[in-house]
Structures are given as structure tokens and as C-alpha cells.
Amino acid sequence: MSNADIYHEMIIDYSRNPVNYGKLEDHDVTYHDSNPLCGDSIDIDMKIDDNKVSDIKFHGKGCAICMACSSVLTEIAKGKDLDEVKNISKNDVLSELGLENLQAVRIKCALLSLKVLKYALYSYLGKHLEGDQDVDKLKEEAANLY
Ligand SMILES: [Zn+2]
Numbered sequence: 001m002s003n004a005d006i007y008h009e010m011i012i013d014y015s016r017n018p019v020n021y022g023k024l025e026d027h028d029v030t031y032h033d034s035n036p037l038c039g040d041s042i043d044i045d046m047k048i049d050d051n052k053v054s055d056i057k058f059h060g061k062g063c064a065i066c067m068a069c070s071s072v073l074t075e076i077a078k079g080k081d082l083d084e085v086k087n088i089s090k091n092d093v094l095s096e097l098g099l100e101n102l103q104a105v106r107i108k109c110a111l112l113s114l115k116v117l118k119y120a121l122y123s124y125l126g127k128h129l130e131g132d133q134d135v136d137k138l139k140e141e142a143a144n145l146y
Contacts, residue, residue, distance in 0.1 A: 031044055
């Protein structure tokens, strides 16, 4: 199998059996957003303890790329401290699935969960760290993902 085939298999597999899929009833922050171009719609719930993402789940519906990237992203974020989560880049997610050269129209599918995660994080930080400059930067970054 070529690399492209392996990545394709991974995407199909994640979309059928998403990782970290479900709801966290006992969450500290939750955020929702959608990508109307494709119909992807994702919620992310996070539990935060000692400045770390102690648990994270997502739910919603989306195309295979959206579901695969949400799975990969939640795997990357789980257990990380908030500074590390702040620095997760789109390439961290795209490279896991060989999607670096995705067409512009599908990029929104791939990055929806990252956008939701960044917004969730800044809304958490905004509530817990008043006057923190990082929050505005993070908000801007989340907005610029699209
Ligand atoms: Zn999509």
C-alpha cells in the first residue's frame, strides 16, 4: 500500500470508529461550531484539572475528514497542559492524516475541530484568567483558522 492508501484507510477507520467520541457530563468547558459548506457540526467538551486537559470528548456529525481530524485532535490534546494545547497547529492535525495538501474547500472540514478547540480554550481562559493577553491572541488565531 502507498502512503496515500494508508492515510485513506486511517480516515475511513476513524470516521467509522471515532476516538474520544461522546459527551463529558462533568466538563469545565464546552463549545460548538459548524461548517455549513459541508454540514459538519461538532461539539467539544473538556475537563481541565491542574492546568491540563484531563479529559476531552467530541460529538456531532461530519464527513469522514471532519470525524477523522476530530479524533486525531482530541488524541493530541488529551493530557496536555493548556500552553501546549494553545500551540497545537493545523499542521499537527493535518500531518497525522497526510492531509497537508488538502484542497481549500475540504480544509474547513479538517480544521473545524481545531477551531472549536481553540475557541473552547480561550473561553475557558477568559473566565479563569482575567485580563490575560493570551486570550485575545488565541481568539484571533481561532478566527484565522478559517
Ligand atoms: Zn466536511
